[in-house]
Amino acid sequence: MGPGAAAGNRLAGAHGSTPDTVREALRRAISSGELAPGLQLRQDELAERFGTSRIPVREALRQLEAEGFVTILPNRGAVVSDLSIDEVVELLEIRIALECHALRLAIPAMGEMDLDEATKILRSYDREPDPAQWGAFNWTFHATLYAPCNRPRLLTMIEANYGHVGRFTRALVSRATGKERPQREHYRLLELCREGETEKAIRLLREHIEQTQKTLRSAQRQATRDAGAEG
The missing domain is CATH 1.10.10.10 (Winged helix-like DNA-binding domain superfamily/Winged helix DNA-binding domain)
Incomplete structure (x- = not known):
């Protein structure tokens, strides 16, 4: 193998x-x-x-x-299995639906320990220089936010979907965007959760994932241009 x-x-x-x-x-x-x-x-x-x-x-x-x-x-x-760009974009649409629902359920149930743990993850993420490791921090942060929703089946679906998406977007998106913008959005998302601003948090989460879709499409177009130039 x-x-x-x-x-x-x-x-x-x-x-x-x-x-x-x-x-x-x-x-x-x-x-x-x-x-x-x-x-x-x-x-x-x-x-x-x-x-x-x-x-x-x-x-x-x-x-x-x-x-x-x-x-x-x-x-x-x-x-x-392999996936096309179109299939990954569709999975990101599914990710928006699942994760926004989980966050809506989770925010009213969040305690200080949940928020403190999410903060620790982001600080470790800040200190990590290796882009290959950023995906793991990103998942752990999001999973920590959703855990208080207490919906095991929903969380399992989110994890499985994230696993599909992550293996195709992790390196590509990390290289294209760096971590400054995603981390800025992560900290803002955490702040909104702490303040109990559910609708604002959901809107930001949607935009956060939609940005990944845009980056993926942009990278696809660049790869096509590069292939044409080499030809």
Whole structure:
């Protein structure tokens, strides 16, 4: 399979595995970009890494196919799914709907501990120089804001959707925008949550995610221009 040492180490930690354990480990590795789009996932190699039979691996791959992380192809088996720009933009539209709903439910339930934890995450984000790590801080911040909504199924849907989007936008958007503007918006969003300004917070969150859509489209146009120039 050859996913690289980092993915290998991550997967190797899930021994004695049930299908759920295998699925979660693979989902994390795909979402983080350690398992790249188009990579073939061989059941025998995964079973060896997880210290299990092929049955839990097969079931995990079927579940990941239902979630859109994996595609099972005739005569080739499971491969990490790829997405077009249009599909990622659609997922960002879904992200707006899910996360704005979660934030609306979460703000009235937020306590000082929730807000303080979100502040700590942003300060750590400020200190992180590596763009490859920014996506993890971004997700942790958003997840911390939504957690008080106390809707486990909604939060699971948000995490799965974010995993799809993040693996295609993380490096591209981080390089294009840096972190100054997103961080400025994060701090403002947190301030609105602290003040209980639900509608203003939701409006900012929508604009925050829409900016990612615009950046993605812009990067696509630039890539097309670059390809034309090289031709």
